[in-house]
Amino acid sequence: MVIEVRLLPMGDRAVLAEVGSLAEVLALHAALQAALPLIERTGTHAAGGVSRAWSSARPVELVPAARTVLVAFDPGRMPVSAVRGWIAEIAGQAAVGDAPTEADEVEVPVVYDGPDLADTAALLGIDVGSLVARHRAAEWTVAFTGFAPGFGYLVSDDWPYDVPRLESPRTRVPVGAVGLAGGFTGAYPRETPGGWRLIATTDAVLLDPDAAQPALLTPGARVRFRESVASGRATARAARTGDPTTADSAFTVVEPGLLATVQDLGRPGAASLGVSHSGALDRAALRAANRLVGNDEDAAVIEVTMGGFRAIADRDLWFAVTGAWGPITVDDEPIDPYDAHVWPRGRELHLDWFAHGARAYLAVRGGVGGAAILDSRSTDVLSGLGPARLAAGTRIAPAGAAAREVPPSVIAPWGAPHDDELEIELAPGPRADWFTPDAQRTLYESVWTVTNDADRIGMRLDGPELARARTDELPSEGMVPGALQVPPSGRPTVLLADGPVTGGYPVIAVVAEGSLDLLAQARPGTRVRLRHARPA
Known part of the structure; x- marks a missing residue:
């Protein structure tokens, strides 16, 4: 066909x-x-x-x-x-059935000891032995990934059951749990909430960022579940953190403020593994900070959200701060943003609470070190990939990757971010036809407000309801940073760098690439006007 x-x-x-x-x-x-x-x-x-x-x-x-x-x-x-x-x-x-047959078969050892095993068998009208036998005998294929890095949605022509999800999802599903939902089976590569019915556990390493192929279960792979004689206590290893802490540190965090994370330009190319792009939300500010201290533009820096950050230099450093605007001092001596400065050993750098904008970028000459995961040092707050959020006492490793000399100071145009009202350009979304013509007009004619529900994963906008023309359920589909998903409430949520790679809410439009950095500096209360993107 x-x-x-x-x-x-x-x-x-x-x-x-x-x-x-x-x-x-x-x-x-x-x-x-x-x-x-x-x-x-x-x-x-x-x-x-x-x-x-x-x-x-x-x-x-x-x-x-x-x-x-x-x-x-x-x-x-x-x-x-x-x-x-x-x-x-x-x-x-192409035609159905053309999928390559040379794909290796992956064996996943399991112990059928899940807490929902007996209840699921009863729900399907069969005994436990029959459920286990059908699950083990089926040849499964990884249809797609999503939800979490390395989480594969497996399907099989040999599996006849449509298994309803739990009415009340668990707040904690352990690493290595194997579950059923709808016509799918899958194994959890990290601890996470979830509503699948758990029938087994595996000690397979489902996600290893150091491996040539980080995810064990990749789209198109053929999978067999092999019953194991192990205890059933899952030891599946989730991603290591890539913690930048080291005995040979560049500086030590005293106070992280609201949120401080390591960021570079992210992990493009790994979405098929369920891994978000991640990286700095204001990429222009990150690049500027790195240029000011002689780094390559993609070197890792510290992204500080809303301010309140303090750190003490453990060696003499050069540094620069860009992005959001607020008082910056070294041992109470004011310094300017968008310029390179010396940070002497033992002195305290303080990024006070920001008056304008939401995110500042602290670059040190040589960059922030630590292990790279999937070619990036970025912290992904949704998946847990990358270094942990910075905390008091975190010692930050130097990367030793300065590319050129610190440039001489130059007068360059810069100023405080505009965060009272933003004009954001939107490109077309795939599900615009799921909304009424009135909703389309409302989207572009209204003034939206950034709510307190705004972080690196997404930003919820408050305003009038966007009425749906279609109310049926949308199967999960791929997402991109900037996608405006509209949940049943009718108020859009903008997915950002750490947002999930698949989603089930219709996307009415997508923030144009040139406007994404502007949204990075939006604060709760910022007004947003949406405009059609200009033709390229």
Whole structure:
């Protein structure tokens, strides 16, 4: 059966390819994945009859979900027309059942000792032995990942059951728990809340950021569950933290303020593993701070939210602070932002509470060290990847990665962030047709207010309700930073850098790439006006 695909916009940096079934998702994703090495090998690809150079312009993300494949790309290197042409061409050549057969089979050892095993069997009208036998005998395929890094949604033609989720989700599901929900099975790679019915445990390492393939269960992989004779006490290892603490420290945190984390430019390319992009919310401010102290623009820095940060230098340092504006002192001596300064050993740096903006970036010459996870030192507050949130007593390692001399001071235009009212540009979203025409007008004609529910994961906006034209449930699909999801309340939430890579609320629009940094400086109470993005 040939795959029919509907191409939907997901902002200005992604396309959502929608098909009719999960089987078609598997086939399309496999075909697109298989085409990437061909693109890289030949350096060109015919898209819409036009030969284009693709050797350095391949899509950066392929994220399968329940009925869609998200294709993210860099519009500076490949136009959206070429991306859409490539997807349509590959879909026209693919067919259900075309998924590669050479994929290795992954064996997952399990002990069927889950707390919901007996109740689930009774719910399905079978005995425990029959449930275990069917689960173990089935050949499973990882359809997609999401929810948490390394969490795979597994499906099987051999599995006939549709298992309802728990009416009241658990607040804590242990690492290694194996559960059932709907037609899926899956194993939890880290401790997290969850509503799946738990039937088993595994001691398999489900996510190892140091490995060449960090996730054990990747989209398209074939999986068998093998009954183990182990105790059933899961020892599956979640991601290590990449803690920057070291005996040879650059500075020691005295007070972290509201929130202080290590950030660089994030982890692009890992969304198919369920890993968010993460990284600095105000990327322009991070780049500026690094340039001021002679670092490469992508060096790790400290992102300070709302201020209140204090630290003492453990060695002589150069530093710079950019982004949000507030009083900055070294041993009570005021210093200017957006300039490089000496931070003598033993002196205390204080970033007081910010008067304007929400996030400042503290760069030290050489960058912040610590282990990189998936090529990034960023803290992901949703998944737990990367260093822990900074706390009093945290000693920050130097990276020793200065790229050039500290530039001479120059007068450059800068000022306090505008955080009273922001004008944010929106690109089209894939589910705009799920909303009434009145909702579309309301979105752009209203003044929205940033609520207190705003963090690195997302930002909830308060304002009038956006009425839905469709009220049915949306299967999970790939998300991008800036997606405006609209939950049943009708008030949009903007997903940010640590937001989940898949979601089940319709996306009415997506913040254009050029406006994302502006949102990083929005504070609770900031007014937001939404505008149509200008054509590129």
